[in-house]
Amino acid sequence: MKIKEIKKAFFGGILATTIMSALIFISPSLGFPRMPVWEILANIFGVPVFAGWIIHFLIGIFLAGIYILFFKKRLPGNYALKGMIFSLFPFFLAQISSLFSGKISLMLALGSLIGHLVYGFVLGLTTK
Numbered sequence: 001m002k003i004k005e006i007k008k009a010f011f012g013g014i015l016a017t018t019i020m021s022a023l024i025f026i027s028p029s030l031g032f033p034r035m036p037v038w039e040i041l042a043n044i045f046g047v048p049v050f051a052g053w054i055i056h057f058l059i060g061i062f063l064a065g066i067y068i069l070f071f072k073k074r075l076p077g078n079y080a081l082k083g084m085i086f087s088l089f090p091f092f093l094a095q096i097s098s099l100f101s102g103k104i105s106l107m108l109a110l111g112s113l114i115g116h117l118v119y120g121f122v123l124g125l126t127t128k
Contacts, residue, residue, distance in 0.1 A: 009065040012126040016083075017060030020119040032111035063090055064123055072127065082125020084117050091116035 024035050041059075042052030067086045075082040094112055098104040 005063070005068050008127045009068050010061055012068075012123045013061030013064030013127050014057065016064065016119045016122040017057050019122045020060070020115050021056070023115050026112050027115070031107070033105065033108050034116070034126060035108065035111055059090075060119070064127065068127055079124040079128045080121050081124065083120035083122070083127070086121070087116040087120025087123070090119075104121055 021037075026036060028034050038052035038056045039049055040052070041055045042049045045051070046057065047055075067083065071086045072082060075085050077085065091113055093106070094116070095109060098108065098112075
């Protein structure tokens with residue numbers, strides 16, 4: 001990966017994860033269940049919530065790198081659509097992990113889908 005692509009992945013991953021996190025914060029006011037991803041990650045790794053936030057952002061940056069490296073040139077559509085199609089990959093991974101935790105509901109899955117699609121939309125546009 002070239003330095004230019006690394007910078008795009010870093011910036012796109014941070015921005016897309018920030019927007020997704022903001023959406024997670026307001027999701028209860030939109031009728032969706034609370035989805036504190038950073039708290040879940042902190043519990044999984046046995047670390048403070050602040051570290052859960054860092055892990056959350058590192059995952060967003062890592063996924064942006066995967067998108068640029070393997071998917072961006074191969075997916076159909078414009079940049080926004082490519083990012084949104086890619087975002088279905090982490091969405092399905094999140095749903096699989098929700099099944100194992102036993103904390104799954106239609107509204108939780110719908111909120112997760114919307115959040116991941118927003119992540120992909122922002123990622124696709126910021127990594128043109």
